[in-house]
Amino acid sequence: xxxxxxxxxxxxxxxxxxxxxxxxxxxxxxxxxxxxxxxxxxxxxxxxxxxxxxxxxxxxxxxxxxxxxxxxxxxxxxxxxxxxxxxxxxxxxxxxxxxxxxxxxxxxxxxxxxxxxxxxxxxxxxxxxxxxxxxxxxxxxxxxxxxxxxxxxxxxxxxxxxxxxxxxxxxxxxxxxxxxxxxxx
Amino acid sequence: xxxxxxxxxxxxxxxxxxxxxxxxxxxxxxxxxxxxxxxxxxxxxxxxxxxxxxxxxxxxxxxxxxxxxxxxxxxxxxxxxxxxxxxxxxxxxxxxxxxxxxxxxxxxxxxxxxxxxxxxxxxxxxxxxxxxxxxxxxxxxxxxxxxxxxxxxxxxxxxxxxxxxxxxxxxxxxxxxxxxxxxxxxxxxxxxxxxxxxxxxxxxxxxxxxxxxxxxxxxxxxxxxxxxxxxxxxxxxxxxxxxxxxxxxxxxxxxxxxxxxxxxxxxxx
Numbered sequence: 001x002x003x004x005x006x007x008x009x010x011x012x013x014x015x016x017x018x019x020x021x022x023x024x025x026x027x028x029x030x031x032x033x034x035x036x037x038x039x040x041x042x043x044x045x046x047x048x049x050x051x052x053x054x055x056x057x058x059x060x061x062x063x064x065x066x067x068x069x070x071x072x073x074x075x076x077x078x079x080x081x082x083x084x085x086x087x088x089x090x091x092x093x094x095x096x097x098x099x100x101x102x103x104x105x106x107x108x109x110x111x112x113x114x115x116x117x118x119x120x121x122x123x124x125x126x127x128x129x130x131x132x133x134x135x136x137x138x139x140x141x142x143x144x145x146x147x148x149x150x151x152x153x154x155x156x157x158x159x160x161x162x163x164x165x166x167x168x169x170x171x172x173x174x175x176x177x178x179x180x181x182x183x184x185x
Numbered sequence: 186x187x188x189x190x191x192x193x194x195x196x197x198x199x200x201x202x203x204x205x206x207x208x209x210x211x212x213x214x215x216x217x218x219x220x221x222x223x224x225x226x227x228x229x230x231x232x233x234x235x236x237x238x239x240x241x242x243x244x245x246x247x248x249x250x251x252x253x254x255x256x257x258x259x260x261x262x263x264x265x266x267x268x269x270x271x272x273x274x275x276x277x278x279x280x281x282x283x284x285x286x287x288x289x290x291x292x293x294x295x296x297x298x299x300x301x302x303x304x305x306x307x308x309x310x311x312x313x314x315x316x317x318x319x320x321x322x323x324x325x326x327x328x329x330x331x332x333x334x335x336x337x338x339x340x341x342x343x344x345x346x347x348x349x350x351x352x353x354x355x356x357x358x359x360x361x362x363x364x365x366x367x368x369x370x371x372x373x374x375x376x377x378x379x380x381x382x383x384x385x386x387x388x389x390x391x392x393x394x395x396x397x398x399x400x401x402x403x404x405x406x407x408x409x410x411x412x413x414x415x416x417x418x419x420x421x422x423x424x425x426x427x428x429x430x431x432x433x434x435x436x437x438x439x440x441x442x443x444x445x446x447x448x449x450x451x452x453x454x
Contacts, residue, residue, distance in 0.1 A: 029353065030440055030442065031349060031352065031353070031442055031443075032442065033438070033440075033442065033444075050439075050440040050441040050442070051352075051355045051356060051357050051441055052355065054352060054353050054354070054355050054441075055354075055355040058353065058354075059353045061346070061349075061353075063346060064346065064350055065344070065345070065346025065347035065348070065349055065350035065351075066346075066347055066350065067344070067347040067348075067350060067351060067364055111350075114350075114354065115353070115354075118354055118355060
């Protein structure tokens with residue numbers, strides 16, 4: 001199975017737990033060894049150094065990792081991050097917040113911003129709104145919709161059919177490691 | 186003039202009564218360690234007696250071949266020990282090869298450096314100097330490398346998400362594993378640092394005590410001890426850095442991916 005993702009397009013991915021959705025995203029991000037062929041704007045993945053590839057293809061996992069104690073330490077450019085974080089409901093004091101005290105929803109929103117800051121051309125999202133309340137979901141969707149309109153291509157894993165209708169025109173279904181395209185929304 | 190009081194087997198038997206008393210205490214308090222205590226004590230006595238015979242033979246031969254073989258055997262045993270101290274081992278030959286190779290490189294390098302520059306025996310490989318010196322450096326190097334590798338593998342398992350988060354933001358494997366690497370190196374070197382800090386105040390090192398008991402003037406014994414501590418610190422540092430960086434290299438790949446699949450399955454307990 002092959003598929004392409006156009007500039008400024010969002011495709012959602014659905015499938016039962018354990019079907020291979022996360023593996024698909026990790027393979028595209030080149031985090032696991034795989035045989036797939038992936039290219040961005042004509043550049044084959046194998047010809048692009050891995051660190052550079054991952055700046056082109058951002059990935060936000062369902063359980064993002066944190067390597068420092070406070071929020072601010074995870075952003076090289078805090079001023080740029082703060083501008084986006086404010087739109088997502090974070091206070092300006094968030095820079096000094098300890099990561100350990102954040103809720104799952106707060107961590108997911110921070111991880112989305114952390115990935116956006118490096119300005120990828122493609123963003124891979126693994127259920128980024130699964131732990132959010134309705135208002136936060138709307139804020140994240142609005143933020144990403146703006147980026148998609150500006151040209152960001154997004155592959156978005158979600159189980160929420162309503163979210164798929166709101167953000168995407170195409171949908172992939174993953175079952176037992178196989179990927180197929182669903183009918184247009 | 187150097188002189189020392191020789192010990193008879195009766196003296197040793199008298200000292201062994203202390204271990205027997207401890208075994209008796211274990212029985213009284215139901216600690217259930219009397220058996221392992223006695224086995225360990227007997228094992229220690231047998232091992233040291235055997236090594237005493239081996240060293241006597243080696244010292245009389247002064248042969249580069251036999252000295253080299255003894256060194257090689259010591260390093261292989263130490264490599265086995267490093268392997269057994271890992272909660273999660275590297276798979277395949279890396280498990281034994283990395284620790285053993287790094288210990289061989291660092292301990293032999295540092296021992297030869299000391300033999301050629303500070304001690305200068307004749308011949309330079311004289312087993313009376315080279316074997317005990319290597320033994321002390323190797324023992325500490327083994328502890329450092331075992332701790333460093335164990336911290337590295339367990340931390341990479343526990344902090345996988347954090348390491349991959351940095352990879353996802355475009356970090357190289359060395360940058361992404363940096364915090365884990367630093368923790369592993371700190372844990373490898375901490376026993377040596379603690380040992381150097383406490384020496385002379387809290388404890389008198391065994392080698393120095395042995396020299397003093399065998400009649401060497403304390404000031405001379407102290408000089409030897411300081412030399413050995415420097416060599417241990419250097420050897421442990423070189424070995425731990427090589428082993429931990431080698432571990433990071435093995436547990437990542439050329440595409441800057443974390444490869445925890447290169448760890449062997451956990452040992453059955």
